[in-house]
Amino acid sequence: MSELLSALDELAAIDLDELSPDGLLDLVAGLVTATNRMTAAVTRAVRAADRREAYDRDGAVSMKAWLRGSCRMDPAEATATVSTGRRLEQLPATAAAFADGAISAAHARVITKAMTPRRIAQAAEAGIDLDVTDSILADLARATAPNETGRGVAQWVAGVDPDGALDDAADTRRRFTMAPGLDGREHLRGEMDSVGGEYLHTALAALMNGDRPAGDPRGHAERQADALVALAKGALDGGTLPDVRGERPHVRVTIDWMALCAERGAPGVTGGRLAWAGPITPETARRLACDAGVARIITGPDGLPLDVGRAQRTASAAIRRAVELRDEHCVFAGCDALPEWCDVHHVVHWAHGGPTSCDNGALLCERHHTCCHEGGFTIRRDPGTGRWHTYRPDGTEVLSRAGP
Ligand SMILES: [Zn+2]
Numbered sequence: 087m088s089e090l091l092s093a094l095d096e097l098a099a100i101d102l103d104e105l106s107p108d109g110l111l112d113l114v115a116g117l118v119t120a121t122n123r124m125t126a127a128v129t130r131a132v133r134a135a136d137r138r139e140a141y142d143r144d145g146a147v148s149m150k151a152w153l154r155g156s157c158r159m160d161p162a163e164a165t166a167t168v169s170t171g172r173r174l175e176q177l178p179a180t181a182a183a184f185a186d187g188a189i190s191a192a193h194a195r196v197i198t199k200a201m202t203p204r205r206i207a208q209a210a211e212a213g214i215d216l217d218v219t220d221s222i223l224a225d226l227a228r229a230t231a232p233n234e235t236g237r238g239v240a241q242w243v244a245g246v247d248p249d250g251a252l253d254d255a256a257d258t259r260r261r262f263t264m265a266p267g268l269d270g271r272e273h274l275r276g277e278m279d280s281v282g283g284e285y286l287h288t289a290l291a292a293l294m295n296g297d298r299p300a301g302d303p304r305g306h307a308e309r310q311a312d313a314l315v316a317l318a319k320g321a322l323d324g325g326t327l328p329d330v331r332g333e334r335p336h337v338r339v340t341i342d343w344m345a346l347c348a349e350r351g352a353p354g355v356t357g358g359r360l361a362w363a364g365p366i367t368p369e370t371a372r373r374l375a376c377d378a379g380v381a382r383i384i385t386g387p388d389g390l391p392l393d394v395g396r397a398q399r400t401a402s403a404a405i406r407r408a409v410e411l412r413d414e415h416c417v418f419a420g421c422d423a424l425p426e427w428c429d430v431h432h433v434v435h436w437a438h439g440g441p442t443s444c445d446n447g448a449l450l451c452e453r454h455h456t457c458c459h460e461g462g463f464t465i466r467r468d469p470g471t472g473r474w475h476t477y478r479p480d481g482t483e484v485l486s487r488a489g490p
């Protein structure tokens with residue numbers, strides 16, 4: 087192990103700028119193979135510890151739990167490592183290709199995932215030799231990318247498990263997880279049966295395609311994610327969700343009074359906090375407290391709540407309707423997102439004395455509401471012409487590319 091570590095130290099000391107392009111490519115290819123070999127070694131060691139229940143020494147309930155707890159491994163990664171290690175024991179050719187570094191963990195997973203004990207038993211009944219299958223798939227994995235290997239694996243599955251497709255159709259299990267990633271963003275993962283997927287697609291498609299603004303630069307994945315958030319916001323605003331502890335469910339932001347009143351980017355200001363997502367910047371907290379059905383808890387210098395309750399500043403339904411009628415769409419330069427996608431922004435934040443009124447309100451889509459709070463953009467309405475103007479953080483005006 088110490089030799090391996092000193093080899094890694096030498097590797098880290100290489101001056102990459104001194105390598106020729108060919109030298110760099112050789113290095114990358116060599117490292118990919120070495121990484122595959124290392125991952126194979128980890129998988130094999132995990133399997134040995136799993137078989138001998140070594141995790142018990144540290145009081146963990148399973149090898150997966152130990153990997154998560156002691157190695158801080160991602161849960162899905164831990165599950166995959168343990169199960170790949172188990173199944174590779176029956177697949178010597180695939181295990182050898184992995185150990186040589188000729189195939190990656192992704193290849194090994196594609197193969198082992200399909201090789202359930204039930205299918206292996208079915209293959210044996212049908213007279214299909216497991217060793218032959220193992221060699222064929224290992225060769226395929228050596229020559230192709232994991233997704234292509236997956237197609238070969240699917241052919242094997244269709245051969246040994248013709249009912250499998252039917253079983254898959256009868257499988258109505260659904261799973262969906264959300265977890266904060268290392269980057270502080272929320273990571274979604276899951277799968278569901280086709281009927282559940284159909285419901286979700288139908289609802290999301292309605293939100294995505296209903297009235298797409300002209301020149302919308304968002305890609306499919308981005309629009310689908312926005313639609314999912316809109317679905318949740320709509321359900322929260324619509325008041326159709328079951329009560330939680332006797333209260334209508336709503337998003338709740340905790341923000342320090344000083345942070346609420348501070349100027350954008352002021353130093354030494356602590357941010358706010360969301361119940362699920364945790365810490366957020368003061369700018370994001372101010373945006374959430376600006377409008378929408380967001381409840382806020384404002385804390386004093388001692389961290390104790392000064393003011394608790396549903397936001398009074400939420401534009402009342404009548405004011406919102408008036409602002410919608412006047413603005414018709416997001417007022418940010420060049421945006422024509424429709425009112426259902428918009429918040430009513432306080433042009434002068436209520437923390438700075440801005441009233442909740444039609445005059446002080448402006449329709450902003452979520453993206454542009456973020457631009458105005460987190461991004462430092464400002465919007466102003468010319469009382470003479472009634473036209474909205476958008477200014478960059480440096481004070482220059484963003485000229486609308488659509489219309490006069
Ligand atoms: Zn706002």
Ligand SMILES: [Zn+2]
Pocket residue numbers: 416417418421422423450451452453454
């Ligand atoms: Zn907008």
